[in-house]
Amino acid sequence: MGLFLMIFLAVLIVFVAMAFYYEHPKAEIPHGFSQRRKLYIFHYFLNFGFGLAKILEKLGITTEVHFLRIIMDGIPPLKDKHLFIKDLRFEKVKVRLYQPKISTTGQRRGILYFHGGVGQFGSIRAYERTCRYFSRKTNSVVVSVGYRLAPKHPYPTQFEDCLTATIHFMRNAQDYGVDPSRIIICGDSSGGTITAAVAQALVNRRDLPKLRAQILIYPFLQCVDFNLPSYQQNKGVPILLKERTLALGLKYLNKDTSVMEGVFKGCHVPEDLQLKYQKWVNPDYIPHEFKTRGYKPSIKHPVSEELYALAKSMFDPVFAPLIAEDSVIARLPEAFILTCEFDVLRDDGLLYKKRLEDHGIKVTWCHLQEGFHGTVFLALCGSMVSFQSGHKGLQKIVNFLRLM
Structure with a gap:
């Protein structure tokens, strides 16, 4: 029975x-x-x-x-004979340290990796293959940050844990054989969001060395306009469907998903903020070649003060780094930005690239013409789920890191 x-x-x-x-x-x-x-x-x-x-x-x-x-x-990989791997705590934050066994002259570069997962999923274990790969291929010390997850640990705990881990590593870099002037922060998807936010939080810190670079892999960067060309063109392209993007983001902020329709229409943005943000979040700044697959300008809808009150936290630069003030953007470190043609977040990356370049910040841009959201993560998960675009993206990131 x-x-x-x-x-x-x-x-x-x-x-x-x-x-x-x-x-x-x-x-x-x-x-x-x-x-x-x-x-x-x-x-x-x-x-x-x-x-x-x-x-x-x-x-x-x-x-x-x-x-x-x-x-x-997933299933954890086998032991890696090329790396020393150790679980540590940076303050109260769980991290995993990857150090190449091969001897080297001088100090190595250091990479802090912030995983994706919309603040609710992902872990050190999930990104084990990614961090091992970067450590081996670039002869770097890699720190995978196991920040606490929502909903048990509400936003912005995830950003705070990553910032804490970064500051600790920067202050103690030499203890791990790392040159303090060669520290790079890196993340994919919402980890890319955190990467951008951490880089912004450090621009005014005179007690710390300056970050060498930031690597943003298909990051989520704004919540002002969910009808940019990439959102219209890729709304049904896996794995990050348009509706899923906003639904997961609202859950991350502990907001009711019933507001989704109004947010998609832009009813959550008051007129004064619309005027302010149009300098930075504007489909007119998306190059023409990214509109050829189709784009219709959004219809303007009435603003809802009630909706704005509910969605106000979405305009925090920690959650939406693209709308940070010019005084912050102008002081950011060199950047590598990876975008994917078939990703709803493509235009977030394009707009951030423009903002950085407008302020004289050097940007290395990698656009995967056949890429989709998550392709870099999947590249090391086995041939059954890996795609050519993901392998290309990984190689481009490694090439950039080797120059740092």
Whole structure:
């Protein structure tokens, strides 16, 4: 009887999870994408995972967040004979340190890595392969920061943990064989958001060495306009669908997702802020070649003061670094920005690139013509889920790091 019940529940879960998948928008993968079928299959299993997570939570087996974290963590890699790997704490923040075993003359560069996951997912374990790769390929000391996750630890705990870890590492760099003048911070997706925010937080610190560079891998950088060309063109492209982007962001801020429709229309931005932010967040600043796949200017909707009050925290530069003041942007370190053509966040990166360059900040830009959100992370997760664009992105990042 017990076995029969388990089989019945398993079948029920599968069918309900499939129903969840078919209730949601289908993937809109461009026909010119060379690995189109592979991405579609990956999208199917990803949506299936989201559906299964919801069902398991409703059945009281586990929470949706916990299940998705387990899936993202994956199977840990085998021991690496080329690296010394040690778990430490920088103040109260968990970190994992990767040091090449090969001897070297002088001090190495240091890299702090802030993982993605919208402040709710991801971990040191999930990014184990990424950090090992950067350490081996660039002969660098890499610190993977295991910042605390929402909802248990609400925003902006994640930024605060990364800032704490960065300051500790900068002050004690020589203890780890690192040159304090060669420290780079790096992150993907929401980790790229944190990277930009940490770099901004350090511009006025005279008690610390200046960061050598910041690496932003398809970062989320603004919440003023969710109808930029990249949002219109890539709203259904896996893995970061337009609706999923805002829904996860609102959950990260502990906001009700019922406000999504108004935010998509821009009703959350008061007129005075619209005037201020249009200097920095404006589709007119997106080069024409990024509009050829289609773009329609947004229709202006009435502003809702109630919606603004609910969404006000979205205008914190820690959450949206693109709207930081000019006085901060002008003092930032050199940057590497990676964007993907088929990513809703593509234009965030393009606009930040323009802001930095307008202030004379050197930017190395890598645009993956067949890239999509998450492709760099997937590149080291095995051939079944890796894509050509991800491998290209990894190599471009390594080439940049070797010059630092």
